[in-house]
Amino acid sequence: MSDQLAILICTASTERPELYSTPLVHALAARALDAKVEIHFAGPAVRLLSDGVADTLYPTAAREKSIGEFLREVIAEDIPLFACGMARAGWIAENEALIPQARAAGATAFVARALDPAWRTLIY
Secondary structure (H helix, E strand, C coil), X not given: CCCEEEEEECCCECCECHHHHHHHHHHXXXXXXXXXXXXXXXXXXXXXXXXXXXHHCCCCCCCCCCHHHHHHHHHHCCCCEEECHXXXXXXXXXCCCECCCEEECCHHHHXXXXXXXXXXXXXX
């Protein structure tokens, strides 16, 4: 069994914040099972890595826990967060900063994980 998981979040957006919670929870669950986990953000989902955005988003109308809280749990578990360069160019304004934990990785990095038999991938 592989104990390495790469997650791609690409369809979530600030308009549909509920789509962020499941992949973040799955990342935490995999880490709890001692898996090596990394999360790649592409398309509009990269906005989550823009400083301050996650704390304004909630997955439910009850607003009991922000996406920012989920993201901080992921960060506390040392799960790497990768922002696609093309997505960043298209969805992050020049005057916006990414959170300090965001690293750069392009589409090739995730595809390499998908092609590597030692890794499993999930796409959201």
